[in-house]
Structure formats: C-alpha cells, structure tokens
Amino acid sequence: MNHPRRRWLQALACAALPWPLTAPATPHGAPHGPRPRIALIIDDLGHGLEAGLRTVRLPGRITVSVLPHTPHAVRLAEAARQVDQEVMLHLPMQPSVPGVPVGPGGIYLDTQRAELRETLDRALASVPHVLGVNNHMGSGVTRHPGLMLWLMEELADRQPLYWVDSRTTAETVAEQKALALQVPALRRDVFLDHEATPVAVARQFARLQVIAQARGSAVGIGHPYPVTLEFLERALPQLAAAGFELVTPGVLLGVGATV
Numbered sequence: 001m002n003h004p005r006r007r008w009l010q011a012l013a014c015a016a017l018p019w020p021l022t023a024p025a026t027p028h029g030a031p032h033g034p035r036p037r038i039a040l041i042i043d044d045l046g047h048g049l050e051a052g053l054r055t056v057r058l059p060g061r062i063t064v065s066v067l068p069h070t071p072h073a074v075r076l077a078e079a080a081r082q083v084d085q086e087v088m089l090h091l092p093m094q095p096s097v098p099g100v101p102v103g104p105g106g107i108y109l110d111t112q113r114a115e116l117r118e119t120l121d122r123a124l125a126s127v128p129h130v131l132g133v134n135n136h137m138g139s140g141v142t143r144h145p146g147l148m149l150w151l152m153e154e155l156a157d158r159q160p161l162y163w164v165d166s167r168t169t170a171e172t173v174a175e176q177k178a179l180a181l182q183v184p185a186l187r188r189d190v191f192l193d194h195e196a197t198p199v200a201v202a203r204q205f206a207r208l209q210v211i212a213q214a215r216g217s218a219v220g221i222g223h224p225y226p227v228t229l230e231f232l233e234r235a236l237p238q239l240a241a242a243g244f245e246l247v248t249p250g251v252l253l254g255v256g257a258t259v
C-alpha cells in the first residue's frame, strides 16, 4: 500500500539528499568506467621558499612550474622531484601592456631568433627536471605567430618537452603552433585563483571537475597563494573518493619519465 503520507515522506527524504556535484562513487571510492582526470599546475614558483615547499608537499599529485633564474628554483625543483611531483619551466613572456617587467629569462616582442634559443637554453639550465613549459604572463608574445613558431621549433628540437598554453589571452596562437610542429600540447581550462578568495577558489575547483567530467580531462592552473594552498590541502585528498584521478600534464600527454 502506498499511503499518501508515506509518499510525502519519501519525497521529503529524497529532497534532503545532498545534490551530487561530482561523479558518484561506490562506497569504496571506485566509480565504474574510466575516471575523469585532472592535471593541476601551480606556477610562479621560485621566489618564496616557504610557499614553494608547501606547494611541493600538497597532498596529491600536482605539477610545479618554476620561474627561471629565481633564488629557490633549483631547491624547489629538486624537492618536487624527490616526492614525484612533475616539474615545468614557467617561461616569462611580455604581456600586451607595454613596460611591464616579466623577470629574468623573459621573451619579448622584439626578441630575435638566436636570442630566443639562448634565452630558452639558459632558462632550462636554471631549473632541473623540467618535462614541459608554460607561459608566465605573455598576452603580447603568445599571440605573435612568428615568435610562437620559433619557440615551438625550439621545443620540437628538445623532445619530449611538452607545452601547456596558460591562455593569458583568448588570441593566443601558442597551442596551435605547438600542435603544427608536433609538440605535445595542452591548454589551461581553469585558473583557480584569478580571484584569490576561498569562495572563488572553491567555485573554480568545482568548475574544473565539471569540465573533467564532460571531456574526460581538464587542466587547472593555480598559484602559491595562502588561500589556494589552504583550499587544496583540504580538497585534494577528497578528489579520488569523488571519482577523479589527479594526474600530470605528462601523463595526459603520454610523455615524460614520471608516468
């Protein structure tokens, strides 16, 4: 017998269930089928040792992208390698706003071909264990087809280095040029902390999961801000139970030694 009161109670019980924002998991945290994969890059590392080490020790497999020629670049890259975190070079590039300093090892709109090669060589030599490269700033340089062609020619010569387009401008041609030269390439889907507040970071992290669920994988970029690190320290250990796999760009692209 399905009494109206019982139906009302059933409806109330269903309404009280939390609405699942993430993939449903079995009680053992292992959902059926392939799990959506998330690659999380924390860049701008190299200046602050404490924040850098806290990033390296995040409770999950993340990727650190280190600015060249910075005081703690070598120590942080070595520390990352020791705990099997992937290391990238965070290559500074000129933004579209003129006069903004990008730091040492930067590529500018007037950088010449040979100069670009030397800049990249020196930058790579200043950060050990690099498997891939992404741009720091660069809204001016990454939309420049000639400069991006030169850069990708250099990366192609240094296979299996991969490229991740930070997409600091919608007009970037970096990923397109990388793929044209068969450089393994990904693009950033979500910036975690463009707005560095706990609410905004949580919202962006949820967005990253939605994209990963829809497409099978997603790439997020964050920074070693206290708000980001605090959030990730709590959120990363829950990702597997929510049905996601935390991987590196190298794993997504099938390149590198840390697969």
Ligand SMILES: [Zn+2]
Binding pocket: 043, 044, 090, 135, 136, 137
């Ligand atoms: Zn940056």
